Amino acid sequence: MTIEVTIRNAENGSNLNMELEPHTTIEDIIEGAAEFWHKEAGAYVLRRGKKLLKGQSTVMDAGLKNEDVLELIPDPEGG
Amino acid sequence: MAQPGGDDRWDRSRRLGWIDVDSVLESHCLVVGAGALGNETVKNLALSGVGKVTLVDMDHVELSNLNRCLFFSDRDASGKAAKADVVAQGAMRLSSHCEVLPFVSRIEETDLDWTGFDVVFGCLDNIKARLHLNSHSRHHRVPYVDAGTDGSRGKIQVVRREGPCLQCSMNRSHYQVLERRFSCTAGDFTYYEPPMAAEVTTTATMAAMQVKEGLKILSGREDGCIRDVMFYDAMSNESLVLELDIDEDCPNHGM
Numbered sequence: 001m002t003i004e005v006t007i008r009n010a011e012n013g014s015n016l017n018m019e020l021e022p023h024t025t026i027e028d029i030i031e032g033a034a035e036f037w038h039k040e041a042g043a044y045v046l047r048r049g050k051k052l053l054k055g056q057s058t059v060m061d062a063g064l065k066n067e068d069v070l071e072l073i074p075d076p077e078g079g
Numbered sequence: 080m081a082q083p084g085g086d087d088r089w090d091r092s093r094r095l096g097w098i099d100v101d102s103v104l105e106s107h108c109l110v111v112g113a114g115a116l117g118n119e120t121v122k123n124l125a126l127s128g129v130g131k132v133t134l135v136d137m138d139h140v141e142l143s144n145l146n147r148c149l150f151f152s153d154r155d156a157s158g159k160a161a162k163a164d165v166v167a168q169g170a171m172r173l174s175s176h177c178e179v180l181p182f183v184s185r186i187e188e189t190d191l192d193w194t195g196f197d198v199v200f201g202c203l204d205n206i207k208a209r210l211h212l213n214s215h216s217r218h219h220r221v222p223y224v225d226a227g228t229d230g231s232r233g234k235i236q237v238v239r240r241e242g243p244c245l246q247c248s249m250n251r252s253h254y255q256v257l258e259r260r261f262s263c264t265a266g267d268f269t270y271y272e273p274p275m276a277a278e279v280t281t282t283a284t285m286a287a288m289q290v291k292e293g294l295k296i297l298s299g300r301e302d303g304c305i306r307d308v309m310f311y312d313a314m315s316n317e318s319l320v321l322e323l324d325i326d327e328d329c330p331n332h333g334m
Contacts, residue, residue, distance in 0.1 A: 055250020076229035078275040079204040
């Protein structure tokens with residue numbers, strides 16, 4: 001069963017609604033959102049609440065639910 | 080009139096109560112990267128009383144570094160001085176107590192005795208070196224405090240002896256960046272296109288937070304450390320601490 005979640009862009013506050021299959025991975029969500037917002041190639045992470053979500057987890061593994069709000073955060077690489 | 084404790088270099092640090100100054104004075108830290116974060120981190124460690132710092136960086140000073148690097152000068156840039164050497168000399172001028180041992184080398188090519196380090200600080204600009212530092216810290220059970228910046232954003236991750244590591248927080252997007260960096264590397268030079276935005280207030284903020292976490296570890300106050308990752312955005316003045324689970328598939332766990 002598919003669920004619909006909202007992805008928030010931490011860099012500009014804009015939102016994106018995504019329909020997800022149970023087997024969709026967090027990495028797939030990151031890639032889809034980064035592509036939608038035409039983000040520069042770079043490292044990103046996704047959080048739900050106070051939890052940083054594991055990339056290889058599926059929607060089912062991560063326990064994502066309908067109407068969850070996730071946030072896409074750039075992971076700074078520079079030093 | 081002399082202030083009470085005025086003749087004790089560490090008096091004001093002792094007055095904080097939670098810093099174990101004696102442990103800090105005897106400690107030996109590894110800092111990898113002598114760029115913007117490394118300048119500030121080594122400065123903070125020296126002023127905080129750390130007794131010994133091993134500093135590794137393979138790069139030389141460039142003029143474009145001078146908007147954010149405390150110890151670098153025009154002369155260092157024109158003379159292509161080694162970053163590790165310049166930071167080591169600068170930090171030892173700040174504190175006669177602190178011995179800084181510079182290694183002008185990539186961390187992957189440096190043969191270090193990891194058993195002597197109390198805390199490792201990652202001040203790096205690439206994922207490959209971070210993974211190296213992460214796996215060696217895990218293997219030798221040395222706490223690792225990693226910092227990263229990009230423009231006005233920053234991140235701190237505290238990798239404790241137990242618990243999730245840096246690699247546990249990574250996903251496909253990190254490995255794609257890693258592959259791109261490899262494809263842009265030729266000989267001794269790595270090309271970054273475009274160069275990352277960077278300025279001193281964000282790098283100094285992140286280095287201060289990084290060293291604060293290290294001082295907690297050195298003082299036996301790991302319970303007060305960031306658990307596990309903190310993201311900071313200077314433009315919205317927001318910081319966010321996120322928990323992370325151990326990734327059962329991470330090669331650094333279950334060994």
